[in-house]
Amino acid sequence: MKSSKNKRTNRNTLLVYLILVLGSLLMLFPFLWTITTSLKSITESMRIPPTLLPEAMRFANYTEAMIRVDFGTLYYNTAVMVGARTLAAIMFSTMAAYAFARIDFPLKNFFFAMVLIQMMVPGQIFLIPQFLLMARLDWLDTVKALVAPGIVSAFGTFLMRQFFLSLPKDLEEAARIDGCNQWQTYWHVMMPLARSGMVALGIFTALFAWKDLMWPLIVNTSADKMTLSTGLANLKGTFTTNYPVLMAGSLIAMWPMILLFILFQRQFIEGIASTGSKN
Amino acid sequence: MKLQKMKKRRWGDLGWAYLMIAPTILGLLVLNIYPVISTIYLSFTKTGDFGASSFTGIGNYTKMFKDPEVLQATWNTFRYTIGVVPVGVLLALFFAVLLNANIKGKTLFRTIYFLPVVSTPVAVAMVWRWLYNTEFGLLNYLLSLFGAGPVGWLTTSRYAMFSLIVVGIWSTLGYNMVLLLAGLQEIPKTFYEAADIDGASPIRKFFFITLPLVSPTLFFVLVLTFISSLQMFDFIYMMVDRGNVAMGSVQTLVFLFYKYAFQIYDRGYASAIVVFLLAIILAITALQMHLQKKWVHYD
Known part of the structure; x- marks a missing residue:
């Protein structure tokens, strides 16, 4: 009786692994296909039946992609966009969140409603006026324009407020009694406690800035002011059917975030997970 | 003093x-x-030549609700959302439940499923374009082994939306799974132990313990996936070229907004389209908030 039950659980576990492995293959396959295609010649890439592995490693596709697109500049533009947005979001959101969570002040609910409104409406609704603003400031086609709309984060303010509300008040009360003002309490007491919240917010902000396509597409049209996303989209225009070069370009554009993810995967996953459970 | x-x-x-x-x-x-x-x-103005605009009242809206392109785009937006949300969220829940079991290599699986989330959508779109390619794509080759195809995955109105939905599900599965997994891990183990003593089957445990207790997270994931699906843009931009006959059958409201705002420069009309999308999103979110009382269990 007992052994038959064991057999059944064993069979179930085996089935679970089988499904998980099958799912993993489906998730991974497009990446593997990107890698193998990026090393094939055009003729080999169009052969039928397709070859699973390239006959000869053709690294020339990578040089060709790099000649056509100045990836160094794109890395730089993207890093500035992602980095500046992330830092600004962390800095300004924690400040505002602290005030919303811990200080009573007139019109607090009114100001917080502004934060909520930003979170509830679809982002495209801001785009035309934001674009016109960039045009008026003469910022179109500059790296500044890439950063601008991400300078404040309503989501970050909301998330960090929830985070601060979940922290016990004893430490700050002690600090207040010792004569710290609100800024000192925020900076010396709350910020060190909020580290995990800030990591989560930073990862979330960086990931979505990294994936942003429409904004860089509309503000920056010169090749040297593009991001990796728009530069790659541009490469598609030049090499419509040369998939080996396009795949090489895709990998050149993709690897930094994938590497960061693999190095800090625990922080990534826990960070993203915490943005869900706090709401 | x-x-x-x-x-x-x-x-x-x-x-x-x-x-x-x-x-x-x-x-x-x-x-x-x-x-x-x-x-x-x-949205209440008419954009004339040279970007000058004049007030037209509800002109853009009356024009919009008679414009077959907008109506079709609204329908496409819904079709995409209806395709991605139920299947995508259920699959994410399915894999989250499997990963929540006591298995080895959990971290590795989680990493693999999350990989598309950290990948640039443009790059992801590029390889799917290639897999879907009518003449040389791998998918049609596999079909040909069974004597079927070739199918114009991205070039025919019949399949293009389906193809985009598949990519949409593939690219968001890991994100939803991670959120749900976090929700599952908050369920106290004692509930399952008690159920084991009562001899409950895994199916019963799922429906009577897991599902109600994970329902707040599930609700959050549903709302999030709904909202992001209603705003689909990237994959259409990357995978369906201008002049592709399938464009009409896949372009969403956001894509149409982009076209009118930044390619045709009819800002008034584009604004009306995006305000319409705002109304749709608010209505659906309000409906979900209302319906959640029926199925979401808070402690």
Whole structure:
């Protein structure tokens, strides 16, 4: 009786692994296909039946992609966009969140409603006026324009407020009694406690800035002011059917975030997970 | 004396509070609140030549609700959402439940499923384009082994939307799975132990313990996936070229908004389209908030 039950659980576990492995293959396959295609010649890439592995490693596709697109500049533009947005979001959101969570002040609910409104409406609704603003400031086609709309984060303010509300008040009360003002309490007491919240917010902000396509597409049209996303989209225009070069370009554009993810995967996953459970 | 000191401190607190929210509130005013009002205003104007605009009242809206392109785009937006949300969320829940079991290599699986989330959508779209390619794509080759195809995955109105939905599900599965997995891990183990003593089957445990207790997270994931699916743009932009006959059958409201705002420069009409999308999203979210009372269990 007992052994038959064991057999059944064993069979179930085996089935679970089988499904998980099958799912993993489906998730991974497009990446593997990107890698193998990026090393094939055009003729080999169009052969039928397709070859699973390239006959000869053709690294020339990578040089060709790099000649056509100045990836160094794109890395730089993207890093500035992602980095500046992330830092600004962390800095300004924690400040505002602290005030919303811990200080009573007139019109607090009114100001917080502004934060909520930003979170509830679809982002495209801001785009035309934001674009016109960039045009008026003469910022179109500059790296500044890439950063601008991400300078404040309503989501970050909301998330960090929830985070601060979940922290016990004893430490700050002690600090207040010792004569710290609100800024000192925020900076010396709350910020060190909020580290995990800030990591989560930073990862979330960086990931979505990294994936942003429409904004860089509309503000920056010169090749040297593009991001990796728009530069790659541009490469598609030049090499419509040369998939080996396009795949090489895709990998050149993709690897930094994938590497960061693999190095800090625990922080990534826990960070993203915490943005869900706090709401 | 003491009272005076407290009063002073109270004023100091207020000063700090306004200083600390100032960057965020100023930013929101300039970058978000003013733009919402401005877009709504623009939606009542007609964009003439050279970008000049004149007030037309509800002209854009009456035109929009008679415009077959907008109606089709609305239908496409819904079709995409209906395709991605149920299947995508159920699959994510399915894999999250499997990973929540006591298995080895959990971290590795989680990493693999999350990989598309950290990948650039443009790059992801590129390889799917290649897999879907009618003449040389791998998918049609596999079909040909069974004597079927070739299918115009991205080039025929019949399949293009389906193909985009598949990519949509594939690219968001890991994100939803991670959120759900976190929700599952918050369920106390004692509930399952008690059920084991009662001899409950895994299916019963799922429906009577897992599902109700994970329902708040599930609700959050549903709302999030709904909202993001209703705003689909990237994959259409990357996978369906201009002049592709399938474009009409896949272009969404956001894509149409992009086209009118930044390619045709009819800002008034584009604004009306995006305000319409706002109304749809708010209506659906409100409906979900209402329906959640029926199935979401909070402690």
